[in-house]
Amino acid sequence: MNPKFAERTKAARRSVIRELLKLTEQPHIISFAGGLPDPATFPREFLAKVAADEILNNPGKTLQYTTTEGKLPLREPLSRWFAEDGMNFPPDQIVVTSASQQGLDLIAKAFLDPGDAVLVGLPTYIGAIQAFQAMQAKLVGVPLEDDGMDLDALSAAIATTRREGHTPKFIYVVPDFQNPSGITWSEDKRRGLLEIASREDLVVVEDMPYRKLRFVGRSVPAVASLDTEGRVVVLFTLSKTLAAGLRLGALAGPKEIVEKIVTLKQATDLCTSSLTQRLAVRFFQEYDVPGHIRMICNHYRAKRDAMLDALDRHMPKEGISWTKPEGGLFLWVRFPEHLDTEQMLPRAIEHKVAYVIGAPFFVNGRGHNTMRLSFSSATVDQIEEGIHRLGLVVAEELASLRSPQRA
């Protein structure tokens, strides 16, 4: 058979990172590649207990279909969570999703016709790139500075995009501890983003999977909390604060957008899992949620500190810099232009250490001299040893780039 796939599937790409991760899953490798939350943070006993109770005693709500927008007893605590963080989304402006990746897919379906443009950071989260490319969108990259997007470049990119005949539909941002860079936007940049969105009449999609994972410093207001015009759509997830395998998140935004998303979601999955929604309802009702989040933050803070400390001691300094994230799971290393992290990867695997190459996070074909390091899964001892190995790998690579044979 010669399957005649839709035109749009030609734009859909497999994640390079998922392919590379297979390489890094060999035994004895210390991997900073995967961006997964640490299973040690999942409340396993609680979930096992309430799952058994729900399945045995509440099958009508747990094993049955539920509404497309999601269970109200889950949307209510989510609405309160948003409110505590300055965001005003009543339950009827929230739709429960199969975590934020489904939110990205639904946003893409709701807004993007082939050739429409989305403004994204350089770098940006790969899962978002995949979701938008699957709709044949044009992705326009805007450089990220240490405190958020370069807003002059954003304005210029919007103008160029329009001149070239593409319609920009939204700006996609991860303002807190971004994946992959760990960068957090300043309040000024968040306000500036909204001004530009208002002037250009664009939606802002604020993806905030890591927002609750702040370990140090003061919280910066969510973009949605500064929005006075109802143009921000928020993507939220329980993947990093409860358990990623439950596949639970939420999309919140202006009513008109949420209603459109609910209609599209009907065709996608009818509803998000009733069982996992009930587990999350019980989590909010019965668990010490603030204490749990404090535990998670302490857990990752220790690992982040270990990684920053090890980088200071083991990583060559010349022309090399890294971000110092105040939360989340990642930090980002920039090398001199002539060092290509993809070319260096076999050397790293030989030394039994792994990272994620930076280029796939760039929609403009650049970023070959960058890498993402995740501090979530390795132990503190492994972080020390792994960064020690990585320092050696980088030193060797730089030396070999200087040697005449390689030139």
Ligand SMILES: Cc1ncc(COP(=O)(O)O)c(C=O)c1O
């Ligand atoms: C920025 C960002 N958005 C969305 C997701 C998707 O996560 P999930 O679908 O588990 O909520 C991730 C996962 O790592 C992410 O880093």
